[in-house]
Amino acid sequence: MTAPLLAIENLTRDYALRGAGGAPRSLRAVDDVSLTVEAGSIFAVVGESGCGKSTLARIVMALDRPTAGTVRLGGDDLFALKPRALARRRRDFQMVFQDPYGSLNPRHSVGRIVAEPLHLLDDAPRGGAREALVARALEDVGLPASAAGSYPHEFSGGQRQRIAIARALITNPKLVVADEAVSALDLSIQAQILRLILSLRDRHGLTVLFITHNIGVVDEIADRVGVMQAGRLVEAGPVREVLDHPQQEYTRRLLAAEPTLAVLGRRRKRA
Amino acid sequence: MRALVLRPRRGFRLDDATLLVGAVLTALLVGVALLSLVWTPEDPARMRILQKLRGPLVSGLLGTDHLGRDLASMLMRGAFNSLTIAFAAVGLGAVLGTLAGVAAAAGPRFDAVLMRVCDALFALPPILSAIMLGALLGPGAPTAIIAIGVFMIPVFARVTRGAAMQIWAREYIMAARMAGKGTVRITLEHVLPNIAGQIIVQVTIQLAMAILTEAGLSFLGLGLPPPAPTWGRMLAESQTYLTQAPHLALAPGLAIAAAVLGLNLLGDGLAARLDPRRRQAS
Amino acid sequence: MLAIRNLSIAFPGPDGPVRVVDGVSLEVARGESLGIVGESGSGKSMLSLATIGLLPRSARTSGEIRLEGRNILGMSERALCGVRGRRIGMIFQEPMTALNPAMTAGQQIAEGIRLHRAAGRAEARAEALRLLDRVRIPDPARRIDSYPHEMSGGQRQRVGIAIALALKPDLLIADEPTTALDVTVQKEILDILDELVADLGLSLILISHDLGVIARSTDRTLVMCRGRAVEQGTTEAVLRQPTAAYTRDLIAALPRRARAGLGAAAPLAAGDAR
Numbered sequence: 156m157t158a159p160l161l162a163i164e165n166l167t168r169d170y171a172l173r174g175a176g177g178a179p180r181s182l183r184a185v186d187d188v189s190l191t192v193e194a195g196s197i198f199a200v201v202g203e204s205g206c207g208k209s210t211l212a213r214i215v216m217a218l219d220r221p222t223a224g225t226v227r228l229g230g231d232d233l234f235a236l237k238p239r240a241l242a243r244r245r246r247d248f249q250m251v252f253q254d255p256y257g258s259l260n261p262r263h264s265v266g267r268i269v270a271e272p273l274h275l276l277d278d279a280p281r282g283g284a285r286e287a288l289v290a291r292a293l294e295d296v297g298l299p300a301s302a303a304g305s306y307p308h309e310f311s312g313g314q315r316q317r318i319a320i321a322r323a324l325i326t327n328p329k330l331v332v333a334d335e336a337v338s339a340l341d342l343s344i345q346a347q348i349l350r351l352i353l354s355l356r357d358r359h360g361l362t363v364l365f366i367t368h369n370i371g372v373v374d375e376i377a378d379r380v381g382v383m384q385a386g387r388l389v390e391a392g393p394v395r396e397v398l399d400h401p402q403q404e405y406t407r408r409l410l411a412a413e414p415t416l417a418v419l420g421r422r423r424k425r426a
Numbered sequence: 427m428r429a430l431v432l433r434p435r436r437g438f439r440l441d442d443a444t445l446l447v448g449a450v451l452t453a454l455l456v457g458v459a460l461l462s463l464v465w466t467p468e469d470p471a472r473m474r475i476l477q478k479l480r481g482p483l484v485s486g487l488l489g490t491d492h493l494g495r496d497l498a499s500m501l502m503r504g505a506f507n508s509l510t511i512a513f514a515a516v517g518l519g520a521v522l523g524t525l526a527g528v529a530a531a532a533g534p535r536f537d538a539v540l541m542r543v544c545d546a547l548f549a550l551p552p553i554l555s556a557i558m559l560g561a562l563l564g565p566g567a568p569t570a571i572i573a574i575g576v577f578m579i580p581v582f583a584r585v586t587r588g589a590a591m592q593i594w595a596r597e598y599i600m601a602a603r604m605a606g607k608g609t610v611r612i613t614l615e616h617v618l619p620n621i622a623g624q625i626i627v628q629v630t631i632q633l634a635m636a637i638l639t640e641a642g643l644s645f646l647g648l649g650l651p652p653p654a655p656t657w658g659r660m661l662a663e664s665q666t667y668l669t670q671a672p673h674l675a676l677a678p679g680l681a682i683a684a685a686v687l688g689l690n691l692l693g694d695g696l697a698a699r700l701d702p703r704r705r706q707a708s
Numbered sequence: 709m710l711a712i713r714n715l716s717i718a719f720p721g722p723d724g725p726v727r728v729v730d731g732v733s734l735e736v737a738r739g740e741s742l743g744i745v746g747e748s749g750s751g752k753s754m755l756s757l758a759t760i761g762l763l764p765r766s767a768r769t770s771g772e773i774r775l776e777g778r779n780i781l782g783m784s785e786r787a788l789c790g791v792r793g794r795r796i797g798m799i800f801q802e803p804m805t806a807l808n809p810a811m812t813a814g815q816q817i818a819e820g821i822r823l824h825r826a827a828g829r830a831e832a833r834a835e836a837l838r839l840l841d842r843v844r845i846p847d848p849a850r851r852i853d854s855y856p857h858e859m860s861g862g863q864r865q866r867v868g869i870a871i872a873l874a875l876k877p878d879l880l881i882a883d884e885p886t887t888a889l890d891v892t893v894q895k896e897i898l899d900i901l902d903e904l905v906a907d908l909g910l911s912l913i914l915i916s917h918d919l920g921v922i923a924r925s926t927d928r929t930l931v932m933c934r935g936r937a938v939e940q941g942t943t944e945a946v947l948r949q950p951t952a953a954y955t956r957d958l959i960a961a962l963p964r965r966a967r968a969g970l971g972a973a974a975p976l977a978a979g980d981a982r
Contacts (some may be wrong), residue, residue: 203890204861218603242606250604258597262619268598272605322601341747342917343961368890371963398965412895414920415966416959419944 158230159191160362161198161215161330166224168210184210185221186386192379194329197356197363199373199394201409202383208366211383212334215364216250217241228330246275249323253335255315259307266303269293269322276326292321296351313344320351324359334366349376370413374398382406445695451688452630459506468496470503471653479671488677491660492667497677500655505681507656511649512636514571519578520629526579527586528617531594532609541587544580552577552639556648565648573648574639578632585628589621623700627693634689641682657682709911710736710759710879715771715781717754717763717935725768728754730935733771736879741905741912743926743943745919745958751935752915756881759913760796761788775879794824797872799882803864807856813840813867814852820874839870843900862893869900879911880904886921898925919958920966923947931955 168185185207192198200208213219215226217233226233228248236244249272252258259268269289273279280288290300296317307315316336323331333352337345353376355361367373373380373394380398381391382405390403401407462470467486474494482489488497530540556573563569593599593616602612643649644658652659657678664674712734718725729751736742746752757763759773761780773780775795780788792798800806808816817839818832827835833852840848843866856864865885872880882901886894902925904910916922922929922943929946931939931954939952950956959967 203892216604218600245604245606250601252597252600254597258601260596260598260616260620271602271607275606319601342919343747343957346961346963369963370891371965374965375963408892412891413965414891414894414898414918414924415968416920416923416947416962417968418920418924419947 160194160229161192161364162225162227163191163211163215164189164225164227166211166214166226167222168207168214168219169222183386185214187224188383188386188388189224190381190388190391192330192362192364194362195356195360196378197352197365197376199365199367199377199380200383201367201370201373201380203368203409205385206383207386208383209334212250212332212364212366215330216248216332217245242275243277246272246326247328248330248332249326249328251316251319251323251331251333251336254339255312255319256307256339258319259315261307263306264303265293265305265307265310265318268307268318269303269325272322272326288325289321292325293318295324295355296321311344312340313347316340316344316348317351320348320355324355324361327359328361330362330364332364332366335368336365337372338367338369345372346375352376370398370410371415382409441695441698444691445699448688448691448693448695451684452692455505455685455688456509458502459509462499462502462506466496466499466502468499470495470499470655472496479667479674481671482673489671489673491663491674492671495655497660497674500660501657501677501681504655504657504660504678505685507650507654508637508640508685511567511570511574511640512633514567515574515636515640516578516629516632518571518575519632520582520625522575523579523582524586524625526583527588528590528613530583530587531590531617532613537587540583544583547576548580550577553642553646553648556643556646560648565651567650570640570643570649573643574636577639578636581632582625582628585624586621589624590617593617593620623696627697627700630689630693630696634686634693637682637685637689641678709738709740709776710734710913711774712755712759713772713774715755715758715773716769717751717758718768719764719766720768728935729758731771732930732932732935732937734930734937734940736911736913738878738911739905739909740928741901741914741926743922743929744913744915744932745917745922745929746932747917747958749934750932752932753883755932756798756883756913756915759881760792760798761785762792793820793872793875793877795877796879796881797875797877799865799868799872799880799885801884802888803861803868804856806868807864807871809856812853812855813859813870816867817870817874820871824875835874836870839873840867842873843867843869844896845870860893861889862896865889865893865897866900869897869904873904877910879913881913881915883915884917885914887916887918894921901925919947919962931958 166185166188167183169181169183172180172182188211190198200211202208210219214221220234228244231244233241233244266286266289269292270285273285273288286303289303293300293302298314298317298321302318307318310318337348340348349372352363356363365377377394379392380394381388382397382403383389384405390397390401390406397406398410401410472495474490476494477485477490478492478494480490486496486498488501491497491500526540526544530537552573555576556569559569559573599612599616602616607615640649641658641661644656645662647659649656649658660678661675664671664678667674712732715729715732716727717729718727732755734742744752744755754763758769759780761783763769769781771781775791780791783791814833814836817836821827821832821835822829837848837852840852845851845863845866851859851863859867885901886897889897898921901912901914905912914922914926926943928941929943930937931946931952933954938954939946939950946955947959950959
């Protein structure tokens with residue numbers, strides 16, 4: 156068995172809260188979380204708002220630092236790296252955000268947006284080579300290469316999310332973190348984007364840490380799933396095991412609350 | 427409720443009229459100011475004591491003042507003098523204020539300090555600081571520009587800081603950080619272009635404010651020294667002859683009012699036009 | 709109770725009027741809950757705004773909206789005020805923006821009671837307390853004096869429902885009432901709405917993009933697509949035997965867990981991603 160691509164160990168993040176008068180308190184947003192993600196797999200972190208899943212994503216992306224614990228990517232402890240070395244490693248991990256409207260600068264062309272992470276490469280291609288790279292990234296996510304000359308407002312929410320994915324992929328990263336990447340989309344578009352992520356995984360061997368509140372989405376794309384509640388990872392395992400035979404009370408409660416068509420017909424009987 | 431803010435675009439709206447009238451008045455002001463450099467009906471400084479206090483159309487377009495100077499020519503050159511000082515003062519305030527604002531938005535460490543400094547600057551009303559500076563430097567253009575400009579720094583700092591903080595909260599800033607870009611680069615590439623509209627609107631509105639303040643300083647004798655004509659001093663000098671020659675007060679008074687109105691309308695119109703509500707589709 | 713006939717709503721656009729609702733007819737009987745489902749931009753929210761007479765001024769409407777026989781379209785603002793609240797209560801998506809941040813929960817609930825029923829201060833407060841209990845807010849005696857920012861999203865939505873109930877309306881319109889909430893909280897809010905329909909005999913129009921929500925809480929369903937009603941019927945019939953292609957697409961786009969009740973559900977295939 157190979158070493159996991161991403162290994163999070165005993166990760167904890169406290170935030171200082173400044174209460175109105177009184178002693179300074181702190182909020183433990185992430186509480187002793189450990190998990191590993193194998194290369195080429197999709198690991199979903201599911202939980203309700205405030206459970207710490209987005210903080211976890213930010214720390215894995217080195218946009219925030221942990222209070223304690225380590226994040227290893229391909230064996231390297233991200234937070235032990237010097238700033239320059241970390242900046243160099245960034246090409247290996249990229250992020251797709253929730254809001255397809257807020258995550259693209261409205262004043263930049265799609266080509267410029269998609270090419271932005273190329274800044275991370277020491278030997279960033281220029282001119283024609285750069286354009287070719289952008290064109291390939293756009294085509295990879297099912298958009299025409301000509302989209303590079305357009306601006307974000309010319310695209311629908313689903314297309315914008317494809318642009319955001321193209322941006323995340325342009326440096327050929329090993330790991331992509333998707334933070335609620337389909338939550339803002341209509342259902343039919345959501346299904347298309349999920350299919351796209353699955354196909355990118357199959358074609359490029361991408362590893363994905365998928366943050367979501369939607370169990371239906373987890374079921375569709377994840378290989379493994381971790382359930383978070385109040386900063387803790389309460390349950391984790393292969394997706395079939397956790398969703399079909401949940402061990403923890405909270406997981407069961409979360410699964411039971413999910414609205415499904417299975418309730419059809421029960422309503423009449425109850426009335 | 428997204429539906430409630432849906433504002434369909436109609437044909438010609440009040441905002442468009444505001445913008446048009448503001449633009450025309452401002453263009454007129456700038457045009458007259460520039461024209462005065464190459465042509466005025468008379469030399470605005472030339473005194474013809476025998477022709478003093480003539481009424482409009484009797485001597486020249488707007489008559490003459492108590493020293494027989496041509497009022498229309500003085501008004502034109504006064505427009506240039508007012509605008510130069512206003513532009514310089516607003517330029518000073520806008521550049522320093524915007525720098526302070528984007529720095530405050532980018533770094534919480536600077537934020538508290540910069541904002542307190544701005545509070546302190548804001549406590550110096552331009553007339554008061556002009557009197558103090560005047561004592562130091564003597565009255566003149568530098569005194570007026572610094573006094574007005576320093577007062578504008580906190581105005582621009584606040585507007586810029588607020589706007590920039592909104593941009594910093596956007597996800598595309600996070601994406602830029604994921605692309606390894608630093609604070610300065612993100613400010614230049616992402617923040618400033620997205621708040622430029624708001625800064626331009628503020629510049630227009632503050633220009634009106636600066637023209638008014640400059641007139642006030644000149645009125646008190648703290649502006650450009652004579653013989654350079656300024657609207658403020660023309661008003662001051664007209665006081666003695668208010669009953670005999672009311673046009674002496676009316677002409678600069680109306681000029682100030684028209685300039686301020688035009689710039690304010692332009693600012694409001696631009697603000698409405700640049701309102702990002704259209705883009706608020708999320 | 710409520711009957712909408714051939715309702716169209718249009719807004720003037722740069723290239724002529726844009727129809728956001730196009731010839732929609734529907735009926736809601738007393739004690740019945742109707743689901744309106746559609747994706748963003750389908751016109752479902754405009755439909756609900758029209759029903760309470762809150763469309764933007766520039767909207768042009770045709771058709772009729774009859775509440776117990778009286779046409780709401782063309783009613784004066786004065787008459788509409790009597791309808792809003794008293795006959796029709798509205799529950800919004802984002803309770804934080806729908807509540808007044810400067811007033812306590814109790815004050816906001818009591819405000820409506822006193823305004824519409826000329827009740828005394830003490831009487832109104834007692835009624836507010838009863839309503840907070842009715843929407844099963846934990847510790848109502850304490851919550852009645854809480855401000856919106858002191859409450860969780862679920863508690864705020866409960867207060868929103870209590871405010872709507874304060875005027876004893878006959879019809880509740882809930883526009884995506886649980887979209888901003890976590891699933892476990894969503895379930896609690898939907899349970900309350902179900903109870904109100906079952907126990908008080910209220911009529912409910914539940915607007916949602918979530919077929920699972922529609923399935924569990926409505927008797928009949930109207931499917932909207934680009935301003936048109938593409939399908940209408942009992943919720944069970946619409947979801948089990950959809951006739952419109954659009955409805956079938958909507959159901960097919962559901963994650964397979966959510967479709968589970970319908971029998972065989974194929975997983976997403978990566979092959980047709982592009």
